[in-house]
Amino acid sequence: MQRAIETHKLGKVFRSGFLLKKIPALSDVSLNVEPGTTFGFLGPNGAGKTTTIKLLLGLIRPTFGEARIFGKSVDEVSVRAKIGFLPERPYFYEYLTGLEFLHFCGELFGLNQTDRSRKIESLLNLVHLKGAEHTQLRQYSKGMLQRIGLAQALINDPVLVVLDEPMSGLDPIGRKQVRDIMLHLKEMGKTIFFSTHILSDAELICDQVAILIKGTLKSQGKLESLLDPKTYSIDVCLRGVAPEKFQTIESISNTVVCHNETYTVSVSDESCLSRLLAWVIQEKGQLISVTPRKESLEDMFLEEIQESTR
Amino acid sequence: MKAIRAIAVNTFKEAIRNKILYSLIFFAFIMMLISLVLDQATVGQRNKIIKDLGLGSINLFGIIIAIVVGINLVYQEIENRTIYPLLAKPVKRGQYLLGKYFGILLTLFVETLLMSFFLFLLVLFYEGRIDFYLLLSLATIFIEIAVISAVAIFFSSFSTPFLSGMFTFAIYIIGHLTEYLKQFGNDSGSFLLEKITLFFYYVLPNLERFNFKAEAVYHLSVENDKLVLTILYGVIYITTLMILSVVNFERRDFK
Amino acid sequence: MPLVVNMKDAFVHKMSLRRKKGVFLIGVVCSLFFLQIHIQNSLFRYQSDQEESFLYxxxxxxxxxxxxxxxxxxxxxxxxxxxxxxxxxxxxxxxxxxxxxxxxxxxxxxxxxxxxxxxxxxxxxxxxxxxxxxxxxxxxxxxxxxxxxxxxxxxxxxxxxxxxxxxxxxxxxxxxxxxxxxPDFIRSMMGTLYTKTKSKDMALRFFREAYQNTKDENIRQKIAEKIEALLAEESKNAESD
Structure with missing residues (x-):
């Protein structure tokens, strides 16, 4: 089966200023995105995520390497018929109404009037913009712009949806709305490739992730396989034990945090845990919760950045 | 073709809603004012001067709008990032640029048409009849405007609006002086200077070719061949510029 | 690594396609340019049989x-x-x-x-x-x-x-x-003109004044000669009367 996205040692050097100074933005990025996956493209701001996405859409030309979408070179215009794209912080023609804008986008895909009207109707429902379609885009809020952006990206029923920072700059409700739409697309079996620097978003919806730091790809793979499965520590929450009693468990744990007469004790492994639990019962304490802490994307992300700056 | 049309219509809509046509009110106001002032001036000359100034203002307004809209059109779309979702669709960059160009032409055509209509009304009011000779000049003025918008698009395909504006304006001025430039080279007696001026004579648009104001106002006869060649000259010049603009535009990175 | 080879081939193919397109475009632009020169030259012919637009x-x-x-x-x-x-x-x-x-x-x-x-x-x-x-x-x-x-x-x-x-x-x-x-030569020129207009009195008066006002020795000499010639002519005329 053809890969949805496939890049081979993709690199980009920008030339800027009067002297055409070379500014490397991206090097040796080899990505593989299988069809049907939701692929999170992670990295801090300025890592080169948007550059990669622009290369994938032929908006800029690679200095090195090549990018293919469904087996075809991204230079081929026809390939874009299968893609839906939402740019970062989208901004559209101010003076068009939402409806006019979507019709315009549909026309660019060569859709006829009836197909467009039908498609737009269902998209407006999907992105919850029914009722706002006759308003000019300059009166749209940020969240509305993001959602009309999603609608225009979906007008051609794309097989691959490319979203650049779809949730940045939105309030929690806006983020949830966008996330729900993405989950809906995932259910429909679309391949989603999206970039973000907000890790919790990725953790919630991604099957696969790639991490880009300073223009180079650090790791790529299934989210579970990238994360260390081993448990870091176990947090035990308890109350009802006198503070001075905690001196007796110094051998088990040295991190005790007290908050509102609730104590959180961190232990490193299972044997310590059973000793701690025995101690709680012995002291007639009240056990609230036991939470194992696994490596999160956040931890991994920080690790990678620390490594690359070292 | 469908994509070009869609982009052209969209550009036109955007321009209209951007209140570009409000400049027409300004034009009408100036023309009214001038004709009122001239009413006090000598009889007989007044009609000529109204035609002169009318044609002149239509020309100038057209050129100014062509430059201002032409240089900003593509650049703003890149600045505002409205171009990204467009070019991420199955639209060739050439199609995009042509669509934009036709969009400006459509805007300028409507603007010129409305200004001309107003001028005809004014002439009808003062002279008692419609002076169809003016159409000749108005048509060639529109070709000149079309050439200047193509020049503006060409420069903005690789330069900033400020520089493009300067370049386009310079071309507009020099374009009216190329005949003299060539003459100057001929008279200079220097071989090198003669060749250089000849080069510019052919490379720069010879905008005086589109100036039929005297013919229109004094009702001078114009050979059909001359008119056909003039139109052809404009069309070929625009075509060449648009090909070069598309080539530039295709090589461009949208950072 | 069949993928890489495949991509390389495609790359070479793309390059040659691009080059062909480039050559074609250069051809088109050049022919348009020459056509344009030709039209300009034909239009130039129309210009000569018509008065310049200074009418305007x-x-x-x-x-x-x-x-x-x-x-x-x-x-x-x-x-x-x-x-x-x-x-x-x-x-x-x-x-x-x-x-x-x-x-x-x-x-x-x-x-x-x-x-x-x-x-x-x-x-x-x-x-x-x-x-x-x-x-x-x-x-x-x-x-x-x-x-x-x-x-x-x-x-x-x-x-x-x-x-x-x-x-x-x-x-x-x-x-x-x-x-x-x-400059001084205007004075001498005026003297000549006065002489020509036959108002010799005027001429004499003018030369005398000029003689006094002029500092250049050469010109004074010339003026003096003119005065003498005028006086000589006058006495000749008086004799013939």
């Missing part, structure tokens, strides 16, 4: 307010146009129907621009034989620069040289010689 040159009085403060620039541009107009006709028919009007517009726009006065005064009279137009421009020169001796001198010169009229020439020469910057 409005008078400076209208032009000045429209110039929006760029009147000097406009005058300079017109000046360039005028010189090339003169050059063009000098090489061909030596006929300059619009020259004086152009110069007048330049003067309207920029009266302190002095060269058009000289140019008009000399070229219009010597080259275009438009003595009256030349003198009108020079009169405007006198208005703008009353301290310059050249303009009245040229008017006087035009009257005498082109029209053979010493009577009308003399007042201008007198005016020119009265200016502090006037």
């Amino acid at each position: 040159l409005p008078s400076g009085a209208y032009l000045k307010p429209i110039a929006l403060g760029y009147d000097q620039v406009l005058a300079d541009l017109l000046w360039i146009k005028t010189v090339s107009y003169f050059g063009g006709h000098y090489m061909t028919d030596q006929n300059y129907p619009w020259l004086h009007q152009m110069l007048n517009v330049i003067i309207d726009l920029d009266p302190r621009f002095d060269f058009p006065y000289y140019f008009g005064g000399i070229v219009l009279s010597l080259e275009a034989s438009q003595i009256e137009n030349a003198n009108k421009i020079l009169e405007r020169g006198i208005q703008a620069y009353p301290e310059k001796w050249e303009y009245p001198f040229y008017i006087g010169f035009n009257h005498y040289y082109h029209e053979g009229n010493a009577e009308t020439a003399l007042p201008y020469l007198e005016r020119a010689s009265a200016l502090p910057s006037a």
